[in-house]
Amino acid sequence: AAGAAGAAAGDGSQQPAAKKSDAETDEQKKPQQFVLSPVLSRLVMEIGDDPYYYVHNETVPLSHPSLASFRSWMAAENLDPKRFTSIFVNLYVNEKMGIGYHCDKTANLGEGLVVSYSFAVEPDDAVPAEIPGDADNDNKSRGKANSTERDGVKPVLATMQFRTPAIVDEAHDNDGEGTSSMIKAQNKRYTYEEMPLRDGTVVTFDAFEDVKSGREHRVKPRKNNRPRINITFRNVSG
Secondary structure, eight states: OHHHHHHHTTTSOOOOOOOOOTTOOTTTOOOOOOEEOSSSBSEEEEESSSOSSOBTTBOBOTTOGGGHHHHHHHHHTTOOTTTOOEEEEEEEOSTTOBEEEEOOOOTTBSSOEEEEEEEESSGGGGSOBOOSSOGGGHHHHHHOTTOOTTBSSOOOOEEEEEEEEEEEEEEEESSSSOOSOEEEEEEEEEEEEEEEEOTTOEEEEEHHHHHHHTOEEEEOOOTTOOOEEEEEEEOBOO
């Protein structure tokens, strides 16, 4: 899937938008390459007929010939293109790229379900590492609390973090004079969750529910982050 998305995006470099000829047909159009988002530290491309975000005001149609293998992969994953009408591809080239805490925009979503896949860019990051030590010590190695995250599993590419606000109401005087006129101050505190993202990791959440609860998510730039492709599926109401 990552290869199919990468092929659709060309070589991932930034290219100026070419002026289209009136005679150019949909079959002849080249799929748009990744472009640098002006507000987010990542490279982005959108596939689908119903855009969620706008990238240079156009998207790559899912029907494009170069996306045949990607469509086959979607079918194997039971991702119905009639349901997931916006496919957002994010390329995180290095450890400096990420995205801050946010809730997904919901104004143009037909439903809240968001399905997010992560894939390794580097081949070595898509292969589980061997557990160190000999066969006799394998079970012991597996049980060690300090065994590395590469032990027998694919390496972590990045970490997705969620935070949910817990509102604590504290009553205090409105005028500071000890009168009965009281107001409530809301101190926002959070509970946190983390999800390690490996090659093939799938994260799902409900964008509508997250907006209601205030739960936000991010992928923080970290020095150990690895190059990663993220493909996010949404239903846009059109």
